[in-house]
Amino acid sequence: DAMVIQNPRYQVTQFGKPVTLSCSQTLNHNVMYWYQQKSSQAPKLLFHYYDKDFNNEADTPDNFQSRRPNTSFCFLDIRSPGLGDAAMYLCATSRGLAGGRNEQFFGPGTRLTVL
């Protein structure tokens, strides 16, 4: 029973061509996160939504945007992908932000290749 679903699992795009990655969840969690993980590195938080409230990390490039049209779905838009944006993109959810509600559940990730 998949709980956090990411599509596609593998995405190839061209340098500068906009790309959208998708995440959906069946957990009805309030919080959805997007992480970027480059090879052999720890995941890096890009931003998160608490319900409709968007929270951007200070060092997330403007090239990365996100949309959350409803509770279940969250999208990561990369407006002009560069070669340095090739990475695994991980979506995660949690019920809340504090205490026991903040356990994060991760999706399988989308591996982005930029040609």
Place this chain on the structure above:
Amino acid sequence: KNEVEQSPQNLTAQEGEFITINCSYSVGISALHWLQQHPGGGIVSLFMLSSGKKKHGRLIATINIQEKHSSLHITASHPRDSAVYICAARDVQGAQKLVFGQGTRLTINP
């Protein structure tokens, strides 16, 4: 120095061995996560704990808040346990932010 340090970075063992992976942190935390990532795969949350000990199947996680140290143990290890195990601390200052360790690459040989 990383705020979350794991040891060892790489661990190779034979099937059936008892495995211990250690995590030390320097930040004040509200919770600590143990995560598992298979090669090229997504991340699975194994445990979230803020005190004491948790057990799930062959996996056991402990945390000592005073010593700022946590351990992940695997009993009767199996080749399918081969993965990267990541310790991540939830910083009390930024409730939504996980501070990740560098990961421990575990290989269990049959």
